Structures are given as structure tokens and as C-alpha cells.
Amino acid sequence: MNNDLFCQRSISLVKKACEILELDETTEQIICEPKRAIEVTLPVKMDDGSIRTFKGWRILHTDAPGPGKGGLRFHPETNYDEVRALATLMTFKCSVAGIPYGGGKGGIRVNPKELSKMELERLSRAYMRAIAQFVGVDIDIPAPDVYTNPQIMAWMMDELSVIRQYNEFGCITGKPLSVGGSKGRSTATGQGNLYVTRAALRYMGKEIEGAKVCIHGCGNAGATAAKIFAAAGAKIVAICDSKTAVYDPEGIDIDLISEIKEKTGNLHGYTKGKQISPDEVLAVPCDIFLPASLEGIINEDNADKIQASLISEMANGPITPEADAILSKKGIIILPDILASAGGVIVSYFEWVQNRGGYYWSDAEVQEKLETKLVEALDEIKKFKEEYKLDSWRHAAFGIAVARVAQSMKDRGWC
Numbered sequence: 001m002n003n004d005l006f007c008q009r010s011i012s013l014v015k016k017a018c019e020i021l022e023l024d025e026t027t028e029q030i031i032c033e034p035k036r037a038i039e040v041t042l043p044v045k046m047d048d049g050s051i052r053t054f055k056g057w058r059i060l061h062t063d064a065p066g067p068g069k070g071g072l073r074f075h076p077e078t079n080y081d082e083v084r085a086l087a088t089l090m091t092f093k094c095s096v097a098g099i100p101y102g103g104g105k106g107g108i109r110v111n112p113k114e115l116s117k118m119e120l121e122r123l124s125r126a127y128m129r130a131i132a133q134f135v136g137v138d139i140d141i142p143a144p145d146v147y148t149n150p151q152i153m154a155w156m157m158d159e160l161s162v163i164r165q166y167n168e169f170g171c172i173t174g175k176p177l178s179v180g181g182s183k184g185r186s187t188a189t190g191q192g193n194l195y196v197t198r199a200a201l202r203y204m205g206k207e208i209e210g211a212k213v214c215i216h217g218c219g220n221a222g223a224t225a226a227k228i229f230a231a232a233g234a235k236i237v238a239i240c241d242s243k244t245a246v247y248d249p250e251g252i253d254i255d256l257i258s259e260i261k262e263k264t265g266n267l268h269g270y271t272k273g274k275q276i277s278p279d280e281v282l283a284v285p286c287d288i289f290l291p292a293s294l295e296g297i298i299n300e301d302n303a304d305k306i307q308a309s310l311i312s313e314m315a316n317g318p319i320t321p322e323a324d325a326i327l328s329k330k331g332i333i334i335l336p337d338i339l340a341s342a343g344g345v346i347v348s349y350f351e352w353v354q355n356r357g358g359y360y361w362s363d364a365e366v367q368e369k370l371e372t373k374l375v376e377a378l379d380e381i382k383k384f385k386e387e388y389k390l391d392s393w394r395h396a397a398f399g400i401a402v403a404r405v406a407q408s409m410k411d412r413g414w415c
């Protein structure tokens with residue numbers, strides 16, 4: 001899916017929710033548009049003394065329910081449309097999760113693999129300097145996303161703290177533990193996905209133990225999910241990165257494959273199962289399919305190949321609307337991204353709360369609160385779905401999320 005289509009698709013999901021809720025035109029207009037969009041051009045000194053410029057964005061979709069919240073991605077193909085779509089999704093992700101934020105997102109058009117560590121640091125600090133007045137603990141709070149990590153968050157927090165002349169730990173989340181990070185944050189997306197998937201399976205009268213799982217993507221989210229699902233008793237039968245894939249109906253040895261991926265950067269060295277192509281992963285027989293890579297990987301050309309009975313979206317926007325229709329016709333249940341990938345932002349919220357209170361929680365406390373939030377969110381979506389007689393979990397999730405954001409806007413007198 002190209003970025004423009006992705007943006008249109010996100011807006012049409014919001015519009016559909018406005019229609020279900022019979023919201024007035026003004027509310028619909030405000031809720032579809034970003035409140036603020038910043039574009040920056042960043043000149044950065046390379047190690048060889050030359051200067052390269054990079055484009056970056058930070059978009060605040062809304063701050064009606066609270067400060068903006070959402071990740072920052074470093075990607076060679078990111079642009080305004082993608083960041084806008086992702087900022088919009090963040091608003092409704094936070095809303096459905098019941099955390100007091102609006103949505104925001106950032107992006108820098110860069111291939112971080114081509115930069116040295118020093119160059120990455122200079123780029124991260126330059127970005128923070130450029131957007132400093134638009135981010136902060138009560139304004140808009142970035143976090144990691146595709147190809148960004150706790151180290152990058154630490155550099156950015158440090159840069160903002162230098163500008164402000166005091167430590168503003170809560171201006172950014174997903175930081176290392178040594179500078180105000182939260183226990184459980186680095187594994188939160190995968191862990192959250194397991195909690196939601198397990199609760200949904202229970203509605204279906206099924207269990208996670210013994211379930212066959214196929215994972216599309218082997219980045220932070222996919223690799224962590226593989227370990228977490230395997231530890232919960234599921235059998236990971238297939239996994240891929242952008243170029244390589246492995247299939248083993250008997251179950252992949254997750255410790256071994258993680259070690260290989262870490263050492264070699266791909267999955268070729270895993271000889272126990274069968275090497276297949278990343279596209280073939282979509283057709284593998286399984287019970288649960290976890291899309292954990294980029295937008296639009298399940299589309300009209302491949303949707304009918306999916307054999308799972310449940311898809312739990314760990315990535316943002318992995319299924320195109322055309323594919324959504326095909327999958328629904330096949331009776332496949334789809335747990336939407338704004339719920340199934342919300343674990344990361346929920347633990348980001350916990351991190352922000354801990355930064356503000358200056359009191360840090362144990363991992364057990366984080367896990368217990370994370371599971372409670374997600375199971376409650378799933379129950380509320382289920383109720384909304386029944387009340388409005390909707391077939392789709394996605395429309396129900398957007399319905400409940402849009403209703404809450406619209407209420408904040410109304411109470412503030414915006415519409």
C-alpha cells in the first residue's frame with residue numbers, strides 16, 4: 001500500500017465510525033484533520049566532514065483528550081502522508097486503550113543502516129532541536145517505532161533536557177531503564193498482543209497452548225512476539241524477515257533462530273525447517289497469523305491465501321481495505337491494530353506516569369496493569385460491536401475510540 005492510500009484508508013475508517021455514531025459534519029471534519037504538522041530539514045555532519053540533509057516530520061493529530069503520543073520512525077520511504085496516517089491511528093489507539101492521550105507521530109526519511117552510530121546520534125539530536133517547542137511532557141511525547149530504539153530516545157531526551165536546562169524524562173518514552181525507562185517497555189508490543197489474542201481466543205472457546213502461529217516480520221515486534229507466544233505454549237510454525245523465511249510444521253526453535261538472526265542479520269542459517277520465501281509465509285497452514293512488519297502486506301493479491309482463523313495485527317495498518325473484505329468473507333476474525341498493537345503505547349503511558357511520579361514499578365506490576373487494560377478494552381469493543389450490530393472488530397474498535405475523542409472535543413467546546 002502506498003503512503004497516500006494508507007492515509008486515505010485511515011481517514012475512511014474514522015469517517016465510517018462517524019457514520020456509525022451519527023456524528024455531525026463539524027466534528028467529523030475536526031476529527032479527520034491533523035491539528036498541527038511540522039516539516040523540518042535537518043543538515044547533519046557526516047563522519048567524513050560532508051553535510052547531508054534529511055527531511056523529517058512531527059504531526060500532532062489531536063490533543064483533545066491529552067497530550068499527543070506516538071512513535072518516531074526512521075525509514076527511507078516515510079513521508080508526510082505516512083506520518084499523518086500513523087498519527088491519526090495513534091489517537092484512536094490511545095483512545096481504545098483507555099489512556100489519556102491524543103495522537104502524534106514522527107518520521108525521518110533516512111535509511112539508518114547507512115549511518116554510523118555518531119551520525120545517527122547527530123541526526124537524532126538535530127531532529128529534537130528542530131521540534132523542541134512542539135514536544136514535551138504535556139505537549140506531544142515521542143517513542144520508538146520502526147528502526148528507532150531506546151538509545152535514540154535517550155539522545156533525544158538528553159538534547160531536550162539540555163535545551164530546557166532541566167531533566168525532562170517524561171518528554172519521551174521507550175528510554176533505557178537507566179534514564180527513566182519502564183520495566184516491560186521493550187517487550188510490551190508483543191506481550192500486549194499475546195494478552196489480547198489469548199482473551200479473544202477464549203471468546204472463541206480456544207486456547208493459546210498448542211495453537212499454530214505464523215509471524216510476518218522479525219524486527220523488534222515480531223522477534224519478541226515469537227519468544228512470548230512460544231513461552232505461552234504456542235507453536236511458531238513460520239516466521240520471516242524482509243528477505244528470508246522459515247517454515248516448520250513441527251514448530252521452530254525460537255532461541256536458535258533468534259540467535260541466528262542476531263548474528264547474521266537473516267534467517268538463512270536455520271537448517272531445521274524449510275527455507276521458503278516471505279510471500280509463502282502468508283499461505284502457511286496455521287491458527288493465528290501475526291502481521292508484524294509494515295503497512296499493507298496483506299492485500300487483494302494474497303488475502304485469499306491466508307489459512308488462519310484469527311489475525312492479530314501487531315503492525316500498524318498491515319491489511320488493506322480490499323483484503324479486509326476478502327478475509328471477512330472467509331470468516332477470519334481480525335483483531336485490529338489499534339487494539340492488538342497497543343501494548344507498546346500502554347507501557348509508554350506507564351513509563352510517563354512513573355516519570356511524573358518519580359516512583360518505579362516492578363515488572364509484575366507492569367504486566368498485571370497491561371493485561372487488565374487490554375482485556376478491558378477488548379470487552380468494551382465486544383459490547384460496542386454487539387450494541388451496534390457490527391460484523392467487524394475493526395469498525396467496533398474505531399467506533400468506541402472515535403466516540404471518546406469526539407466527546408473530549410465536545411466537552412472542550414471545539415464542536
Ligand code: GLU
Pocket residue numbers: 069070071072093141142143144145146173174316341342344345346348
Ligand atoms: N510506535 C508504537 C506504536 O505505534 C509505540 C508508540 C508509543 O509508545 O508512544 O504504537
